[in-house]
Amino acid sequence: MSLLALLGLGACKKELKEIGSPASKVEGISETWEMIQAVQIDEKSLTRESFNLTPFFIKQGKMPNITFTADSFSVDTAGVSINFFGGTRGTWSFDNPSAPASIQFVPTDAPAFTLNLGGPIRPGDNLKISKLVQAPCKGDTDGPGSVMSFVLTFNRK
Numbered sequence: 001m002s003l004l005a006l007l008g009l010g011a012c013k014k015e016l017k018e019i020g021s022p023a024s025k026v027e028g029i030s031e032t033w034e035m036i037q038a039v040q041i042d043e044k045s046l047t048r049e050s051f052n053l054t055p056f057f058i059k060q061g062k063m064p065n066i067t068f069t070a071d072s073f074s075v076d077t078a079g080v081s082i083n084f085f086g087g088t089r090g091t092w093s094f095d096n097p098s099a100p101a102s103i104q105f106v107p108t109d110a111p112a113f114t115l116n117l118g119g120p121i122r123p124g125d126n127l128k129i130s131k132l133v134q135a136p137c138k139g140d141t142d143g144p145g146s147v148m149s150f151v152l153t154f155n156r157k
Contacts, residue, residue, distance in 0.1 A: 025100055028121040032067040033154035036126075043132070043147040053150075065157065068092065073105065084131055084152060086110035103129065118151060127154040 038053040057063050057080065066075045066085060074089040087107025094100035095114075100121060106112045118128030130151045 022098070023122040025094060025097060025121045026070055028123050028125065029068045029103075029127065030070060032065060032157040033127050034065040034157050035063045035152055036155050037151075037153040039151045041149045041151060043149055066154070084115075084150060086113055118153075126156075128152070129154075 035057065036054075038057060040051045040053055042049045060080060062079050064075065064077050064080050064082070064084065066073055071091055071093070072089065073085070073092045075083065075085045075087070077083040077085075077088070085105060085107070087110035090105060090107035090110075092106070093104050095102045095104065100117055102114050102116045104112065104114050113131075115129040115131050118130055119125065121127070128151065130149050132147070132149045134147050
């Protein structure tokens, strides 16, 4: 009986496999990206109500896109009424190059800002970023007003 138990325990041992070195995050993001989805989320709502803005961009006939190189970005928003990236070009950097949680943008023609990453940045992954926006509400004097975020998902072109 104990021999049977030992054989059973030996059969449960998992073989460890080498997964290789971590993928370069800069290589993972260095690409031209086209937005495939835009969702607006009410951050003050208990249920975080959301609204899909994607049909708005589809109706305009063009989705925003962004191109990243090793240290710069450019945005093509010609004909698009919303530019989530401030300016049209500038520099960018990760907050932590080995495990980034956000991207800092420094446009050449607009103030610097940060967008949060919604997932890993590896070659083959989609790019998901979010932007938090606070806006005063008419007549609201005791709070930040409306607080919403935009969650943007991009595919490689």
